[in-house]
Amino acid sequence: MRIVVLVKQVPSTDKVKMDEKTGTMVRSAMEAELNPLDLYAVEEAVRIKEKTEGTEITVMSMGPPSATYAIREAIAMGCDKGVLLSDSAFAGADTWATASTLSSGVKKLGEFDLLLSGERATDGETGQVGPSVAAQLDMPALTYVSKIREIGDGKIVVERAIEGGHEVVESSLPALLSVVKEINEPRMPNLTGKIRARKTEVIVMTAKEIGLDPSRTGLTGSPTRVVKIFYPSISRNGMIVDGKDPEKTVEQLLQFLNDKSFT
Amino acid sequence: MKINEGTFQGVWTLGEQREGDISSVSYELLAWGRELADKRGTTLASVILGHNIEEKAENLIHHGADIVYVVDHPGLEHFTPDVHSAILEKLVREVMPEIFIASATTYGRTVMPVLAARIETGLTADCTLLDIEQDTGLLIQTRPAIGGNVMATIKTPEHRPQMSTVRPRSKKPLPSDESRKGKIVLKEYPDEQYVSKVKFIEFIKEETTALPIQEADIIVSGGKGLKDAKSFNLIYELADLLNSSVGASRQAVDMGWIPYSHQVGLSGKTVSPRLYIAIGISGAVQHLAGMSPSDVVVAINNDPDAGIFRVCDFGIVGDIFEILPVFIEKLRERKATSSKGGS
Numbered sequence: 001m002r003i004v005v006l007v008k009q010v011p012s013t014d015k016v017k018m019d020e021k022t023g024t025m026v027r028s029a030m031e032a033e034l035n036p037l038d039l040y041a042v043e044e045a046v047r048i049k050e051k052t053e054g055t056e057i058t059v060m061s062m063g064p065p066s067a068t069y070a071i072r073e074a075i076a077m078g079c080d081k082g083v084l085l086s087d088s089a090f091a092g093a094d095t096w097a098t099a100s101t102l103s104s105g106v107k108k109l110g111e112f113d114l115l116l117s118g119e120r121a122t123d124g125e126t127g128q129v130g131p132s133v134a135a136q137l138d139m140p141a142l143t144y145v146s147k148i149r150e151i152g153d154g155k156i157v158v159e160r161a162i163e164g165g166h167e168v169v170e171s172s173l174p175a176l177l178s179v180v181k182e183i184n185e186p187r188m189p190n191l192t193g194k195i196r197a198r199k200t201e202v203i204v205m206t207a208k209e210i211g212l213d214p215s216r217t218g219l220t221g222s223p224t225r226v227v228k229i230f231y232p233s234i235s236r237n238g239m240i241v242d243g244k245d246p247e248k249t250v251e252q253l254l255q256f257l258n259d260k261s262f263t
Numbered sequence: 264m265k266i267n268e269g270t271f272q273g274v275w276t277l278g279e280q281r282e283g284d285i286s287s288v289s290y291e292l293l294a295w296g297r298e299l300a301d302k303r304g305t306t307l308a309s310v311i312l313g314h315n316i317e318e319k320a321e322n323l324i325h326h327g328a329d330i331v332y333v334v335d336h337p338g339l340e341h342f343t344p345d346v347h348s349a350i351l352e353k354l355v356r357e358v359m360p361e362i363f364i365a366s367a368t369t370y371g372r373t374v375m376p377v378l379a380a381r382i383e384t385g386l387t388a389d390c391t392l393l394d395i396e397q398d399t400g401l402l403i404q405t406r407p408a409i410g411g412n413v414m415a416t417i418k419t420p421e422h423r424p425q426m427s428t429v430r431p432r433s434k435k436p437l438p439s440d441e442s443r444k445g446k447i448v449l450k451e452y453p454d455e456q457y458v459s460k461v462k463f464i465e466f467i468k469e470e471t472t473a474l475p476i477q478e479a480d481i482i483v484s485g486g487k488g489l490k491d492a493k494s495f496n497l498i499y500e501l502a503d504l505l506n507s508s509v510g511a512s513r514q515a516v517d518m519g520w521i522p523y524s525h526q527v528g529l530s531g532k533t534v535s536p537r538l539y540i541a542i543g544i545s546g547a548v549q550h551l552a553g554m555s556p557s558d559v560v561v562a563i564n565n566d567p568d569a570g571i572f573r574v575c576d577f578g579i580v581g582d583i584f585e586i587l588p589v590f591i592e593k594l595r596e597r598k599a600t601s602s603k604g605g606s
Contacts, residue, residue: 011386016402039436096380099376099380112579120530122530124408125388125389125529128376130371133380134344135348140344140345140459140460140461141345141376142344142461142485143369143373144369157464161369162370164469165469166466166469167341167467168466169462171460171462171463172459181523217428222385222423223383223384223422224387224417224419225417225420226415226416226417227418228415229411229416230413235574238560238575238577238578239577240572240578240579241564241577242581243580246581246585246586246589247589249581250589253590254593254597262505262537262559263594263598
């Protein structure tokens with residue numbers, strides 16, 4: 001079985017810089033890590049590999065050259081190969097252009113059975129890239145997957161965590177699965193894994209190498225434009241009291257709740 | 264689709280159904296859509312895909328739609344991402360709406376990105392504000408960005424339709440008006456269009472007696488300020504006394520103090536209780552985005568500069584470990600007195 005896991009490198013701190021002119025993130029010069037929600041996709045791929053002989057897992061990401069770090073984290077957990085799509089032409093991509101880039105990269109890899117992604121990235125929080133890649137590769141997007149019941153013989157049975165319960169569906173392969181936290185408990189990479197990750201070469205590919213028309217990627221290829229970034233000024237102008245005297249403050253609070261008829 | 268491929272007009276909302284019943288998010292979306300359509304001076308249409316729903320379409324008109332496009336077929340009874348998005352694609356290409364919004368439910372969050380990818384247009388997730396720009400008529404989409412610490416305003420200048428999702432329960436539905444008149448358009452496609460690669464097997468209903476926090480009347484929510492799982496029990500104690508549900512910030516969930524289903528915020532649930540009590544929660548934009556529809560907000564935090572104080576009606580700047588025990592004790596006393604008096 002051939003599996004491709006799509007991952008993203010995200011800022012690991014809250015101190016993110018913005019380019020005010022383009023309204024996009026400045027990704028260089030900040031601490032970064034593998035998107036925590038992608039760990040579940042990586043773990044699930046490794047679990048399939050442990051059960052299915054002859055499985056090969058490729059981790060793929062789009063990002064600056066430094067994103068090889070995130071790819072190596074996934075290799076350390078048990079993935080076999082790493083591919084980074086990196087080109088200045090990719091910069092500023094929205095979810096559509098990111099999906100367009102990733103799907104070109106996946107196509108370049110050739111045939112595969114399963115595409116895995118996390119539910120969303122912790123920085124952009126859109127959750128749109130996985131399903132968009134599935135659409136561009138013309139395969140079903142099975143989102144919010146909380147369990148793989150069966151896999152093999154060109155089909156898969158999964159449980160999806162949706163409003164009010166779990167929906168069980170069967171799909172033909174290849175398919176894209178975006179997985180939720182519920183699916184597993186990601187492992188910590190062991191020493192052997194870390195050494196292997198260090199020794200594994202991460203293949204870096206440019207727009208030209210994946211045969212992607214530059215008009216379909218990066219800021220140029222993005223249908224959406226961030227026009228403004230601002231700090232919100234929602235305000236209720238409530239009463240703020242100093243809590244140095246807990247007794248007195250709590251009485252005030254109870255009075256407030258009483259006035260609003262809550263107690 | 265590019266803007267110059269034709270004349271795009273009208274605002275669309277994506278209706279949702281479960282087992283032939285129209286979900287309430289469909290009506291919430293119409294409240295969003297009505298504002299936009301009126302500002303743009305255009306019609307509001309709702310699209311609904313399902314089986315045995317034709318007769319219920321009228322409800323969408325009562326809640327604000329001018330037109331309802333209904334695709335009713337046994338093949339649409341359950342959600343199949345490939346078929347649902349393919350049918351929507353046909354409809355969009357045929358009718359060419361200018362704006363298309365959906366709810367950020369698991370359905371909307373799946374079908375909308377697939378649709379946007381297929382018709383090559385932009386999609387903005389989880390908008391907290393939608394508006395029409397006066398001079399250009401463009402859809403102005405505002406959402407929290409970069410981990411939810413700032414807001415971003417996003418436009419889709421050259422592609423149509425302009426597509427967005429909004430959080431469920433982020434707006435109250437308009438009251439139903441049974442005298443409202445509108446047009447119901449039934450759309451039919453050849454049977455082979457409904458053949459999916461995905462087959463529904465079963466639905467396992469969650470067996471929980473606890474009220475989901477989205478429906479709670481009062482929520483007591485705890486954050487990073489609680490410091491550890493043991494102290495987080497104070498939140499449960501307080502919630503118990505107030506007969507309320509328990510919520511949490513992302514940090515509290517990430518620390519493993521409480522399950523994800525309690526998370527309030529952009530990456531969790533949007534809640535709209537009558538009373539929201541935030542304890543030890545600093546109030547990152549991503550959290551505020553999930554609780555700002557609350558009627559009354561109380562905040563307790565030791566940092567006077569915490570963002571939560573900007574959105575509260577009553578705030579206490581102080582040590583939660585000093586204030587909470589007193590609060591709990593006094594509520595307990597009151598309860599004891601009132602039950603004595605009542606018996």
